[in-house]
Amino acid sequence: MPSLGIILVVLLLSCFSAVTSNLNLYLSTQETYRLLGVQYELYYVRNGIINQYALSFDLPLQSHIDDIYFTWQSLRVDPQMFYKMTFNISNPRAMLMPSANISENGEVPNQVSVFR
Numbered sequence: 001m002p003s004l005g006i007i008l009v010v011l012l013l014s015c016f017s018a019v020t021s022n023l024n025l026y027l028s029t030q031e032t033y034r035l036l037g038v039q040y041e042l043y044y045v046r047n048g049i050i051n052q053y054a055l056s057f058d059l060p061l062q063s064h065i066d067d068i069y070f071t072w073q074s075l076r077v078d079p080q081m082f083y084k085m086t087f088n089i090s091n092p093r094a095m096l097m098p099s100a101n102i103s104e105n106g107e108v109p110n111q112v113s114v115f116r
Contacts, residue, residue, distance in 0.1 A: 022048045022075035074108035081108040
């Protein structure tokens with residue numbers, strides 16, 4: 001089973017630099033209901049503060065789950081926030097390499113956006 005925590009750590013570490021980052025990255029209420037059966041937003045980063053507690057959990061995904069939808073937004077306009085996304089899987093026999101519907105690097109959008 002893929003671990004959501006590993007995927008998020010790679011994304012989060014790529015978004016942050018030595019300067020303060022103002023970023024929101026979370027699972028929406030619709031997505032947490034679909035994945036976990038609860039209707040709450042699950043913030044991994046809120047106003048630039050990483051939620052270490054949320055990252056400490058492995059989120060086992062059921063076999064029918066093919067996609068995870070993250071909501072994100074850069075809260076700063078200038079300078080623009082950039083990201084670089086990479087994937088690392090610990091057991092390639094257990095799952096295929098993940099892919100995303102956004103480029104591997106680019107600008108974090110200033111409007112609330114969803115990526116898979």
